Structure formats: C-alpha cells, structure tokens
Amino acid sequence: MRFSTILRHIREGALNIVRNGWMSFASISSIFISLFILGVFMLLALNINNLTKQIESQVQIRVFLSLNIEQAKKDELLNQIGNLPEVSKVTPVSKEEGLEMLRENLGKDGATLLEGYDKENNPLPDSLTVEVADPEQIGFVAKKIKAIGDNDATAPIMSVKYGQGAVETMFKVTKAVRNVGLVIVLGLALTAMFLISNTIKMTIFARRREIGIMKLVGATNYFIRWPFFIEGALIGLIGSGITAAVLLFGYSRLVAVSQFELGLMMIKLVTLQESGLLVGSLLIGLGTAIGIWGSTISVRKYLKV
Amino acid sequence: MVIEMHDIWKTYADGTHALKGVSVLIDRNEFVYLVGPSGAGKSTFMKLIYREEVPTKGQLSVNGFNIGKLKQRKIPFVRRNIGVIFQDFRLLPKLSAYENIAFAMEVIEAPRRLIRKRTMEVLDLVGLKAKHASLPSQLSGGEQQRVAIARAIVNNPSVIVADEPTGNLDPETSWGIMNLLEEINFRGTTIVMATHNKEIVNSLRKRVIAIENGVIVRDQARGEYGYEI
Numbered sequence: 122m123r124f125s126t127i128l129r130h131i132r133e134g135a136l137n138i139v140r141n142g143w144m145s146f147a148s149i150s151s152i153f154i155s156l157f158i159l160g161v162f163m164l165l166a167l168n169i170n171n172l173t174k175q176i177e178s179q180v181q182i183r184v185f186l187s188l189n190i191e192q193a194k195k196d197e198l199l200n201q202i203g204n205l206p207e208v209s210k211v212t213p214v215s216k217e218e219g220l221e222m223l224r225e226n227l228g229k230d231g232a233t234l235l236e237g238y239d240k241e242n243n244p245l246p247d248s249l250t251v252e253v254a255d256p257e258q259i260g261f262v263a264k265k266i267k268a269i270g271d272n273d274a275t276a277p278i279m280s281v282k283y284g285q286g287a288v289e290t291m292f293k294v295t296k297a298v299r300n301v302g303l304v305i306v307l308g309l310a311l312t313a314m315f316l317i318s319n320t321i322k323m324t325i326f327a328r329r330r331e332i333g334i335m336k337l338v339g340a341t342n343y344f345i346r347w348p349f350f351i352e353g354a355l356i357g358l359i360g361s362g363i364t365a366a367v368l369l370f371g372y373s374r375l376v377a378v379s380q381f382e383l384g385l386m387m388i389k390l391v392t393l394q395e396s397g398l399l400v401g402s403l404l405i406g407l408g409t410a411i412g413i414w415g416s417t418i419s420v421r422k423y424l425k426v
Numbered sequence: 427m428v429i430e431m432h433d434i435w436k437t438y439a440d441g442t443h444a445l446k447g448v449s450v451l452i453d454r455n456e457f458v459y460l461v462g463p464s465g466a467g468k469s470t471f472m473k474l475i476y477r478e479e480v481p482t483k484g485q486l487s488v489n490g491f492n493i494g495k496l497k498q499r500k501i502p503f504v505r506r507n508i509g510v511i512f513q514d515f516r517l518l519p520k521l522s523a524y525e526n527i528a529f530a531m532e533v534i535e536a537p538r539r540l541i542r543k544r545t546m547e548v549l550d551l552v553g554l555k556a557k558h559a560s561l562p563s564q565l566s567g568g569e570q571q572r573v574a575i576a577r578a579i580v581n582n583p584s585v586i587v588a589d590e591p592t593g594n595l596d597p598e599t600s601w602g603i604m605n606l607l608e609e610i611n612f613r614g615t616t617i618v619m620a621t622h623n624k625e626i627v628n629s630l631r632k633r634v635i636a637i638e639n640g641v642i643v644r645d646q647a648r649g650e651y652g653y654e655i
Contacts, residue, residue, distance in 0.1 A: 126535050140520040334516050337476070338530040338577065339506035341499070 134351025144324035151320040152360025155313035166302035173295035182251040318415030325419040357412020434484035444470035446640040460620040462637040509578025509586040513593035524558040548576040568599035585616040627651040
C-alpha cells in the first residue's frame with residue numbers, strides 16, 4: 122500500500138464521521154449510554170470489593186491468657202504466635218487496657234456494670250490480639266493457636282475467640298456480593314457490545330449502496346474496508362473517551378463531596394487515583410474494540426457484490 | 427475482440443432463464459445498442475460484462491479475461507477496465523462532483539497530482555468544470571449523468587457499459603448525453619448501451635442487437651429500433 126493511500130484511508134475515515142453526522146452521533150450516543158452504565162457498575166463493584174476487603178481485614182483473633190501466667194511465658198507465647206506464617210501482627214493487651222476497652226464498648230449504660238472494678242480489683246485476664254494476613258484463614262489459625270496452649274503443660278491459654286460462625290457467614294456474604302457485582306458488570310459489558318455493534322451495523326446498512334458503488338469502480342475489498350475500520354475505531358474512541366471523562370470527573374466530585382459523610386460511617390470510597398486508570402482504560406479499550414468489531418463485521422456483509 | 431460470448435446461459439436462483447444461449451462478438455471501437463422489451467435479458471447481458479453476475483453456462487471473455495472463471499480477488503482489476511453508467515446515476519451523495527470522479531482514480535492508487543489533472547480534464551470534457559464542487563443533489567439529472575460518465579471514463583477503460591443512460595432524462599438532455607457518448611466512442615472506447623429510446627436509435631444509427639426472451643433475435647449494423655415504443 123502506498124503511503125498516500127494510507128493517509129487517504131485515515132482522512133476518509135475521519136471525514137466519513139462528519140459526512141454521516143447523524144449516524145455518527147447515533148453510534149457515539151449508544152456507546153456513551155451503554156458504557157456509562159457499565160462504568161457506573163464497574164465503580165460500584167470496585168467499591169464493594171474494597172469495602173468487603175476492609176470489613177474482612179478487621180476480623181481478628183483474641184487470645185485470652187490464664188490469670189496466673191508469668192511474664193516469661195507471655196513473651197514466649199507472643200513469639201510463638203508471631204512466628205506462625207499466617208499471622209501478620211500480634212499485639213499484647215494488658216488486663217488494664219482490656220478493662221478500659223470493655224468500658225468503652227459498653228458505653229454509658231454499661232459503665233454501672235463495671236463500677237468498683239479498678240486497677241487493684243481487675244477480673245479480666247491479659248490477652249493478645251492476633252491479625253491474620255489472609256482473613257479467610259482465621260479459623261485455621263485460631264485452631265493452631267489453641268493447639269499451642271493445649272500442648273503446654275502449664276495451660277497458659279484460657280480461650281481463643283474470633284467470632285466463630287459469624288465470621289464464616291460474613292465471608293460467604295461478602296464473596297456472594299463480589300460475585301454478583303462481577304456477573305452484573307460482565308452482563309452489562311455484553312449488552313453494551315450488542316447495542317453498540319447493532320447501531321453501527323444500522324449506520325453501515327444505510328451505506329450499502331455506497332459500498333456497491335465502490336466495488337463497481339473497481340475498489341478492492343481492502344480499499345473499502347480500511348476507511349470503515351478507521352471510522353469504527355475513531356467512533357469507539359470518541360464515544361468511550363467522552364464516557365470515561367464524564368464518568369471519572371463525576372466520580373471524583375462524588376468522592377470529594379461524600380468524604381465527610383461516608384467517613385463518619387467508616388466508609389472510604391476508592392479514590393480516583395486508584396480506580397481512574399483501570400476504569401478509564403477498560404472503557405476506552407472496550408469502546409474502541411467494539412467500534413472496530415461492529416464496523417468490520419457489518420462491512421464484510423456488503424462486500425460480496 | 428473486447429467482448430466475446432459463446433453460448434451464454436444465465437439461470438437465476440429462482441429458476442428464471444434470463445439468457446438462453448447467447449453468442450456475440452463486440453469489437454474494439456464499436457458502438458452497440460441493446461434493445462428489446464423489458465425483462466428480455468438486456469440487464470443480465472450487461473451485468474455479465476462487468477461481472478456482477480456469472481454465466482451459468484458458456485464462455486465469456488471481456489478484455490481477454492475469462493469472466494466465468496475469474497477469481498474473487500481479480501474482479502476489481504477487471505472492473506477498472508470497464509466503465510459503468512446507470513439510469514439512476516449512482517453517485518456517492520456526500521461527495522462533490524470532483525470527489526466522485528477522483529474516487530475512481532483513488533481506488534487504483536493513482537498519484538495525487540495525476541488524479542487532480544485527469545479529474546479536471548474529464549470534468550472539462552463533460553462540460554462541468556465550473557460545477558466541480560457541487561454535490562449531486564445540487565446538480566440537474568443531466569449534470570449528474572455527466573458526472574457519472576466522467577467517472578466511468580476517468581481511468582480510460584476499453585469499454586463502457588451503459589444501462590439506459592437517458593432513461594431518466596428529458597429529450598434535449600438525452601441528446602447532450604448521446605453526443606458525449608459518441609465523442610467518447612470516437613476517442614476509441616467501445617460502448618454497449620441498453621436503451622428504450624426509439625428516437626435516438628433511429629437517428630444516431632449504430633449496430634443494434636435485439637434480445638427477446640433471452641435470445642438474440644436481430645443483430646444489424648446501422649440498425650433500427652424496431653419496436654413501437
């Protein structure tokens with residue numbers, strides 16, 4: 122192919138968008154609408170994923186030590202548990218801190234319950250807070266810790282608690298939420314592909330006569346295809362570019378405006394920096410690919426003259 | 427010979443026999459009228475020449491190419507040597523007169539400077555140099571047909587196939603188009619023209635081939651139209 126022919130194809134592809142203004146507008150609009158909805162759900166899914174991860178990471182194991190434990194034994198346990206490969210962090214909690222935490226958790230009404238308990242008169246045992254690298258391993262790690270206590274003749278561990286039952290249920294729920302989000306996003310992506318490629322097919326159907334004339338004057342199939350290919354790519358690029366810009370700008374405003382309110386509820390949205398590149402490039406990549414795919418498929422149909 | 431047909435049959439998928447054993451030779455530089463009632467097979471005859479249809483049976487060669495055995499990817503190159511003109515002009519509606527003509531040269535990847543020179547040349551020949559920037563919708567029927575003719579000849583084809591080129595035009599405009607076709611014929615291009623225009627055929631005497639029911643019933647040099655309408 123001559124260089125001037127390549128330039129011609131690019132020029133024609135771009136010019137055709139202007140020449141068929143309304144049709145291009147229809148295609149770009151359909152790309153915008155489909156991809157915008159898809160983008161909203163992608164951001165939603167990202168945030169749900171992030172939120173469930175946050176919730177999961179907050180689960181921890183409380184190891185209550187026996188009342189008459191010695192300091193040396195305490196340090197030994199701290200080391201042993203800290204050395205478990207699944208454990209990310211072990212924090213010792215003294216009985217005084219434990220009492221303070223209990224007071225805080227119970228609030229004003231509970232304060233009366235704890236009246237009279239103080240430094241000299243503390244019924245609580247010392248404890249350890251254990252965080253696990255992979256929250257799903259929590260049950261397994263709790264068993265391991267319990268085994269350490271059981272194998273020790275001095276029985277240094279009174280009990281191991283991590284919210285058995287409740288944690289497993291929560292994991293099931295968060296997993297389901299994530300999977301549903303993924304299915305919705307995939308379904309929307311497929312719908313978008315069909316909607317967009319159908320619009321493009323319609324615009325090319327309107328131009329089948331044009332293709333017939335090109336063939337009549339002796340244009341090869343490739344010569345006809347190239348401008349349509351470029352036109353499809355450009356329409357996809359423009360449509361998805363506008364979508365990504367509008368969506369991400371809107372999202373950055375949402376993050377800024379809602380930061381305080383959601384912050385009170387301990388919810389933190391995924392920031393634009395974290396999500397923008399992923400969502401933007403996915404949308405633009407998908408839009409361009411659909412634009413090319415839609416136009417290539419439809420042109421092929423009318424080339425057999 | 428530019429066109430050689432030997433016992434050509436054409437049967438469409440629905441069972442219609444459009445041509446039933448047509449044999450004809452058309453030489454370089456000839457001007458041929460193709461006459462006959464509607465549905466007699468004239469359009470099929472022409473479509474075979476520019477390979478929009480393939481013969482069901484028989485031997486057809488155009489410019490030395492065996493049309494029946496032509497490979498799909500060779501078709502464009504055969505068409506580049508054949509100019510086609512229709513009753514309904516078939517111009518690209520979004521392109522100017524100039525662009526419509528230049529398009530046929532872009533397709534064969536001619537150098538840009540040559541495209542500009544040659545396109546202006548044929549625009550001048552068909553008398554539309556002043557309207558080169560007009561869109562088809564801004565031109566009269568006769569002017570649109572002139573653009574279509576300019577497009578058909580811009581690549582110097584050896585043969586022009588015209589399917590009722592004056593069918594949509596008033597008598598005066600039709601004569602303008604005929605003068606143009608005759609001029610092109612004088613310059614050495616073979617012309618095959620299907621027509622229902624009795625007046626033109628009887629005044630501008632050329633070879634007449636009459637087709638009825640898929641068979642050639644008459645082939646005369648300097649013939650007459652021979653039908654009442």
